[in-house]
Amino acid sequence: MNSAINILWFKRDLRLTDHRPLIQAIADGKPLLLLYIFEPELLADPHYAMRHWRFVWQSLEDLNQQLAPLNAKIQIAQGEALETLQQIYQRHPIVSIFSHEEIGLQLTFDRDLRIKAWCESEGIQWHESPCGGVIRAARDRRGWQRNWDRQIKRALLPAPTKAINSVQVNMTPYSPPPEWLEHHSAFQHGGERAAHHCLKSFFKERGQPYYKHISSPMLSRKSCSRLSPYLAWGNLSLAQAYNAAKNHAGQGEWERSMRAFRSRLHWHCHFMQKFESETSMQIRSMNAGYAEFPWRTDAQVNRDLERWKHGQTGVPLVDACMRALNATGYINFRMRAMLVSFLCHYLKIDWRLGAEHLASRFLDFEPGIHYPQMQMQAGVTGIHTLRIYNPTKQAQEQKQVDQFIQRWVPELSALPEQLRLTPWELTPMERLMLDSPLEYPEPIVDLQQAAKEARDLFWGWREREAVKLDGERILARHVMR
Numbered sequence: 001m002n003s004a005i006n007i008l009w010f011k012r013d014l015r016l017t018d019h020r021p022l023i024q025a026i027a028d029g030k031p032l033l034l035l036y037i038f039e040p041e042l043l044a045d046p047h048y049a050m051r052h053w054r055f056v057w058q059s060l061e062d063l064n065q066q067l068a069p070l071n072a073k074i075q076i077a078q079g080e081a082l083e084t085l086q087q088i089y090q091r092h093p094i095v096s097i098f099s100h101e102e103i104g105l106q107l108t109f110d111r112d113l114r115i116k117a118w119c120e121s122e123g124i125q126w127h128e129s130p131c132g133g134v135i136r137a138a139r140d141r142r143g144w145q146r147n148w149d150r151q152i153k154r155a156l157l158p159a160p161t162k163a164i165n166s167v168q169v170n171m172t173p174y175s176p177p178p179e180w181l182e183h184h185s186a187f188q189h190g191g192e193r194a195a196h197h198c199l200k201s202f203f204k205e206r207g208q209p210y211y212k213h214i215s216s217p218m219l220s221r222k223s224c225s226r227l228s229p230y231l232a233w234g235n236l237s238l239a240q241a242y243n244a245a246k247n248h249a250g251q252g253e254w255e256r257s258m259r260a261f262r263s264r265l266h267w268h269c270h271f272m273q274k275f276e277s278e279t280s281m282q283i284r285s286m287n288a289g290y291a292e293f294p295w296r297t298d299a300q301v302n303r304d305l306e307r308w309k310h311g312q313t314g315v316p317l318v319d320a321c322m323r324a325l326n327a328t329g330y331i332n333f334r335m336r337a338m339l340v341s342f343l344c345h346y347l348k349i350d351w352r353l354g355a356e357h358l359a360s361r362f363l364d365f366e367p368g369i370h371y372p373q374m375q376m377q378a379g380v381t382g383i384h385t386l387r388i389y390n391p392t393k394q395a396q397e398q399k400q401v402d403q404f405i406q407r408w409v410p411e412l413s414a415l416p417e418q419l420r421l422t423p424w425e426l427t428p429m430e431r432l433m434l435d436s437p438l439e440y441p442e443p444i445v446d447l448q449q450a451a452k453e454a455r456d457l458f459w460g461w462r463e464r465e466a467v468k469l470d471g472e473r474i475l476a477r478h479v480m481r
């Protein structure tokens with residue numbers, strides 16, 4: 001029989017610095033298998049797309065380059081997690097598994113329950129460290145802020161610097177699909193070192209006008225931190241991002257931006273906590289009063305959904321945002337909210353039909369932020385202010401929208417500037433005078449009429465007794481009093 005080992009199971013925590021399970025596993029001293037598992041069940045899940053796995057692959061390559069001088073390497077397996085662990089166990093007694101808690105989809109929650117049961121039956125210790133400021137199985141928000149402060153405002157843990165007692169086990173080497181190896185300059189590159197590069201550039205220069213540019217689809221691409229994929233895949237811990245912001249000695253514009261940035265790091269965990277406490281948010285509206293909400297069910301729903309997904313709604317800002325997201329994996333918060341509002345309020349399409357598409361496009365897909373945000377923007381929580389975003393007004397209010405629309409909806413470039421936001425106002429005469437025919441669809445809905453209908457429907461529904469009643473339950477469970 002081979003000697004007993006410990007396993008460090010990398011999940012959404014692909015870094016070496018500020019990694020508590022890694023430090024604990026090394027300190028334990030037993031031969032250590034550093035393991036990442038590509039799980040077919042997850043690879044096939046519609047929330048995920050090639051862009052995510054490419055990012056993970058880039059992150060693993062980066063870690064292995066950093067680990068080489070420490071005589072260590074992450075072994076990469078493909079298989080369902082439980083089966084993979086069982087196969088390893090057949091040849092190597094496993095004493096302990098170290099990992100972070102995962103605030104994931106129902107799929108990974110169920111998988112972790114199976115693994116927990118197996119560990120218990122085999123006498124294997126599974127040591128899980130908390131994920132940021134999220135409390136596992138919290139019943140309400142009592143003590144939540146204190147815990148957040150303790151987990152996030154603390155000294156960072158150093159990366160290992162000495163050789164690791166690392167082992168490899170007998171396993172078929174994993175070879176990634178060729179597309180994962182291709183570099184795509186439109187997408188952020190995965191990896192701990194890329195994350196630090198992004199962090200440094202934000203605090204050195206990009207972040208100064210952060211609070212001013214945060215809602216502009218064009219300017220936010222540079223002035224927002226762009227740390228979200230690195231936080232979502234764990235190339236960076238939340239404590240690292242918070243520390244960097246806290247230590248930034250800026251004044252004036254910088255100070256205001258840093259305050260806004262720090263509050264968003266707080267929201268990060270706040271939303272994830274909601275999902276952790278109520279995973280059913282993935283499949284049903286959080287507020288039970290919306291169970292019977294009259295979403296559209298007509299024969300055109302699928303056609304309209306496809307137009308929304310592909311940026312073909314005929315509403316320039318909506319289409320530009322979706323196309324930018326599809327092509328680059330990123331769009332800023334305000335525009336994400338507008339895309340959901342357009343789907344749910346203007347098209348009256350059930351938020352559940354758009355959730356997987358957006359998840360598969362966001363390079364930073366983080367289930368615990370995504371689902372609570374989807375529901376909040378769709379207006380089905382019954383506790384938040386209902387925001388029905390007018391896409392034309394958004395386009396008029398945000399900075400550099402014209403450049404953004406010209407970049408992503410080039411069909412409109414031939415129009416005079418004032419009509420690029422509202423091409424439906426083009427008169428038949430103006431249309432005739434264009435050099436070439438306008439290849440852009442008519443708007444999918446009459447915006448004014450759809451907004452009015454949405455206001456009547458959503459505000460009216462909110463007044464229902466069932467919505468108010470469940471709203472009370474939600475406040476008691478998810479809100480700090």
Ligand SMILES: Cc1cc2nc3c(=O)[nH]c(=O)nc-3n(C[C@H](O)[C@H](O)[C@H](O)COP(=O)(O)OP(=O)(O)OC[C@H]3O[C@@H](n4cnc5c(N)ncnc54)[C@H](O)[C@@H]3O)c2cc1C
Nearest residue numbers: 224225226227228264267268333336337364365366370373
């Ligand atoms: C419908 C919808 C879905 C979303 N899905 C995701 C998702 O899957 N993953 C994700 O990371 N963010 C999600 N967000 C939140 C937000 O849009 C992104 O975090 C942000 O745009 C990422 O860009 P940034 O890193 O430059 O953010 P910055 O503005 O620089 O913020 C720094 C960090 O704070 C956190 N953060 C910022 N805004 C929010 C917010 N509103 N709620 C919670 N955390 C926030 C993120 O971790 C972000 O990286 C979603 C928002 C909406 C409206």
